Amino acid sequence: MLQAAVGQEADRVQASCVPDxxxxxxxxxxxxxxxxxMQKTKRTMxxxxxxLARGVLMLIxxxxxxxxxxxxxxxxxxxxRLEVLASTRSLAGLDASVKYEPLKSLTVGGIDVHLELNALLVAWQMKRGPGEVGSTLAKFLADFSADADDAPEAPEPEAAAEVVEHRPGSLQRKPQFWTAMLNQALTSLAAAPDRPVVEACISDGLAGFHADRFDEAFGRMMQKTQRSMQAGLRVLASxxxxxxxxxxxxxxxPEVRSSQGVARLRLAANRLETLVGTRSLVNPGVKVKYEAMQMLTVGGLDVHLELxxxxxxxISDNRAEQVGDSLAGFFDDFKAKEEETEAEPRSGQEAAKAEPELVQMISDAVSGAGGxxxxxxxxxxxxxxxxxxxxxxxxxxxxxRRKTMQQGLRELADAVSRLFNLVGTECRELPGVRTILQGAGKLRKLTRKTLVDYGAYIKYEALKSLEVGGVMVHTELNAFIAAWKLRSRREAGQPLGILFKRLSTISGHDEF
Known part of the structure; x- marks a missing residue:
């Protein structure tokens, strides 16, 4: 994608210099x-x-x-320049630099970018490949060149930095804010001093990037519809x-790996993401119940006040520690829910047996997929x-049912991809890990593609056959389900590896 975006200097952009x-x-x-x-309001545009602008800055x-x-x-x-012109001054007010009428016009700082942005969105949504995404991204950004036709006088770099620095929320884009906020949240969740994050952990780009994502999450929630609330919660969790x-x-x-607060926050965020997962594009997840200004329950848990x-x-730009406490208070609800819904506590001996079972299962999966x-x-x-x-x-x-099979495959692909993307570089080089990630990537792409065209790539007849991307996987999936549900998780590892090895043979449909 970057090679297409930089044009003549493409040969200098190699995979080795773009971190995974x-x-x-x-x-x-x-x-x-x-x-x-795509929500097509001025605020969301x-x-x-x-x-988009901050993502480009971070990647470069x-x-x-x-x-x-x-x-x-x-x-x-x-x-x-795009980031300055499009920056939100606050979640309650919009900058007049962006003028938008759905399906008609879009100007940013007086620059008409309607056609260029449409071309970029089409390239991305139609999966036309990294080359076209890169070239259309470059053409879109070119509208914000200092010498762009009819463009207003561009601010000096110092002036641009000053605008960002002094707008509401600027502290949230500083590494110091995220360091203090996270350490406070982790300490609250661990119920003990837990401060594994130091300023060296968070770059300016990382801080700004995630501040934008939080802005997006809360901006969606403040649209006050069931769908936008669910979408905002999902963005916050991910x-x-x-x-x-x-x-x-x-x-x-180095201390993040052993942090109890990090482990609890990760599990709570993962649970939230699972609970708000969309079942289809026209039917929001039934586990989110929302009435504007009245109630919000997620998985039966009332989180209205905490959210x-x-x-x-x-949005009030409170101190980092206050935001951290609020973040912990919200996610702590999901940790508590997880603990309350567990079956009776296991004995120490049973808990000791549970750990090797999952470790052995995933080891067998890697072995079954390639070793x-x-x-x-x-x-x-x-x-x-x-x-x-x-x-x-x-x-x-x-x-x-066909739709629930598709949804289940999508969730399985997401779970596998999420788990295997957490491993370190050395582990990623293992043949079995590479194969499983490849299979998960293909399955993720196919199950998302068919949300608007059921049956085009997932062909399923209950108890008879299952074809994914032209590859029959009915036998392999049944073997995995039978082992997991009827025997033991330990025995499910080898069938899981074989299933994703089979999925990795699907022609094309690689994620990029």
Whole structure:
């Protein structure tokens, strides 16, 4: 994608200088920005444009090892100009620089970008490949060049920085804010001093990127509809998990891996994401119940007051510690719910047996998919979250309808992808891990594609056949379900690996 965006300097942009974590973070952020813009209101268009700009800035900053490319400098200048023009002054007020009429016009700072943005959105949504996405992104940003035709006089770099610095919410874009906010939240969740995050963990780009994602989440919620509330909660959950994953993968934050607060926040965010998961594009998840200004329940848990407190702390630019306490208070509800709904506490001996079962299961899966010693690659909190997600995925599949089979496959692909993307670089090089990630990526793409065209890529007849992307997987999936549900999770590892090895043979449909 970046090669297409930089044009003549494409040969200097190699995969080795674009970190996988940065690429994944950009994809997630860009997807969120597109979803926000597609809601087709002035507020969401403005939020989406600002997020798009910050995502580009983050990706280029993280790809600095590619060298001092002139094209990178131009893209950064253009993205900064877009970010300044589209920046939200507050969640309650919109900047007049963005003028938008759905399906008619879009101007940013007096620049008509309607056609260019449409081309970019079409390239992304129609999955036309990284080349076209990159080229249309470059054409869109070119409208914000200093010498663009009919463009207003561009602010000097210092002036642009000053606008961002002094707008409401600027503190939320500083590493110091996120360091203090996260440490306060983790301490509250752990019920003991837990401060694993230091300022070196969070760059300016990372802070700004996640501040935009939080803005998007709360902006959606404040539209006060069932669908927008659900979408905002999902963005909040996924952003929180993505931030924790990034901190864990970096070498600057060694204490994050052993933090009890991080483990609890990750599990709570994962549970929230599962509960608010959309069943279809026309039927929001039944586990979210919302009436504007009156009530909000997620999975039967009333979180109305806690969420109001969190949104209020964020948009009022409260101190980092206050936002952290509010964040912990909101997510603590999901941790408590998780603990309350468990069966009777297991004895110490039973708990000791549970850990090796999941570790052995996932090790066998890697072995079945291609091999590699993966027992030490996975942490128990992530494996436990994975097990819960698999249960929910199988629950959908066992309803034995085409749409629920598709939904279950999608949830299974998400669970596998999420778990295996947490492993370190060395573990990613194991043949079995690579194969499973490839299979999960293909399944994720196919199950999302068919949300608007049921049956085109997922062909299912209950108790008879299941075809995914032209590959028959009925036998492999049945073997996995039978082992997981009827025998033991330990025995389900090998069938899981074989299933995703089979899925990896699907022609095309790779994620990018």
């Amino acid at each position: 974590a940065a690429a994944a973070k950009w994809r997630e952020g860009f997807t969120g920005a597109v979803e926000t813009m 403005q939020l989406g444009l600002a997020s 900053d993280e790809s600095s090892s590619c060298g001092d490319l002139r094209a990178f400098q131009l893209l950064k200048e253009q993205a900064k 952003t929180t998990q993505a931030l924790l994953n990034t901190l864990q993968e970096q070498g600057h934050c 109001n407190k969190l949104i209020g702390a964020w 590699g010693a993966a027992g030490s690659c996975f942490e128990m909190p992530a494996l436990e979250a994975f097990a819960r997600q698999v249960e929910e995925a199988l629950e959908e599949m066992l309803k034995k």
